[in-house]
Amino acid sequence: MPSPAPHPCPTGPLQLAGNGTDRLLTCRVLQSPLAGVSDGIFRALVRRWAPDALLFTEMVNATALELGHGVAKMAALDQDPGPVAVQLFDHRPDAMAEAARRAEAAGAWLIDINMGCPVRKIARKGGGSGLLRQPDLALRIVAAVAAAVRLPVTVKTRLGWCGSSADPVGFALALQNAGARALTLHGRTREQGFSGKADWDAIGRVKAALQIPVIANGDITSPEDALRCLAITGADGVMVGRGTLGRPWLVGRIAAALDGRPLPSEPDSHARIALAREHLEALVAARGDQGLLIARKHLGWTCQGFAGAARLRRELMVAPSLESALGLLDRAEAELEISAPEPCPAGPGCR
Incomplete structure (x- = not known):
């Protein structure tokens, strides 16, 4: 299928509505949650180049949180100079709702539900991308979390479990109806992991079908990539992940490109x-x-x-x-x- 006609680069704040709480995001570049990486120290480095970007804690396991683990990941969020979201994963709606309440109390800017992590030990327990094989459960989790907090609830997911069963548009519409207020879509299936090429055209088809904001993710490792991705997908913003490893300045460089500002130079x-x-x-x-x-x-x-x-x-x-x-x-x-x-x-x- 040919790529859609190029879209103009989005401008202006991105509005995310919650259960009585609206949030305006002025920077359209998001830093992905990265396990073992996106702690407060790493986030502070990213903020040096991108002070207004939405950053994420490391993923928080709702079950582990019940047992007293993972609390440090959500410490002092309300003291961060910019917006920080908490991304949760688990397969139990009640546990996810309680974890969301705790994240809200800790100062999270929004709550994100992980339905895309391809790691086997997470997926086989029904968390992360494992929810792609249980769409009814995935929708119950979104509804439970959305009802539990006033913050906007968003979802990060993939195109599907595998190519033969993927229905990204249908699943995305169902997530929207369940209460998701934005969707970050990685342009690969779980079967692909991080191999092959992200399908930005598929993200564009999802964006065209939804009323909520869509954030494009996958293969965005430079300002040029981000601009091309937005031109193809028409997405409301981009999320970058692995490309920032060792390059915390990448988010700021992409933000400058999207705003039409001169790019900060890369450190020598x-x-x-x-x-x-x-x-x-x-x-x-x-x-x-x-x-x-x-x-x-x-x-x-x-x-x-x-x-x-x-x-x-x-x-x-x-x-x-x-x-x-x-x-x-x-x-x-x-x-x-x-x-x-x-x-x-x-x-x-x-x-």
């Missing part, structure tokens, strides 16, 4: 190392030795595209202490002063 090698150091120190200050382990993946994502980066990443992965990791970053910074940057075959932004 020196700035990347400084950012890696800042992230490392913040995680260790907040989490101690566990913070050092958590930081390793962030250091690997951030330390890319400059002379000696590959060796630096290998050494950082086994650094036994904060002091040794900082020493490695100091050495890399010094080496940048005396050596030319490595040529990057992929061009600007090479990772």
Whole structure:
């Protein structure tokens, strides 16, 4: 099927209505919830370039919350300088409704229901994309959560479980009727995971059928991608996820492109190392030795595209202490002063 005619880039605030509470979103770029990544420290870095963007906590399991786990993910949300949403997942409507009440009390800007996570251990228990195989249950969860809170309730989902059974338009219409006030749609099925290419045309067909806002997700890793996606889908905004790993500035660059503003420049090698150091120190200050382990993946994502980066990443992965990791970053910074940057075959932004 041919792509639809290009759509103009949306402008103006995005209105999300709840059960008596309306929210205006002035930035049309959303940062996806990322398990083990989108904690308060990471969100603060994203806000440096995108102060008004809607950001998300890590996914919160409603069952785990009942058992006293995951509470820290929702801590101090009302102190965040910008909007932060809580994304919940589970297969029990009552548990999801109670978790939503707790998220609302913690200061969540809105409640999002995950129906798209492809991870097997989540899907096989009926959460995440597992709900795509139980649409009646999925609709009961949306209705229960929408009735439990005054905040807008949104859903993040995929095109379907697999290509042969996918009916994204029909499912999206049912979610809208159940009480969803916006839909974020990843342009792949659960069967695809993150392989293949996101089907932006399919997102466009869903957008054309719905009255609520639709946010496009999948394969948006640059401002150019975002503009092309919106031109094809007519979506009300975009959500970026994996593309921000090691690049917390991406949300701000895309927001500038959508607003027609000059794009903030991407940090150079020196700035990347400084950012890696800042992230490392913040995680260790907040989490101690566990913070050092958590930081390793962030250091690997951030330390890319400059002379000696590959060796630096290998050494950082086994650094036994904060002091040794900082020493490695100091050495890399010094080496940048005396050596030319490595040529990057992929061009600007090479990772």
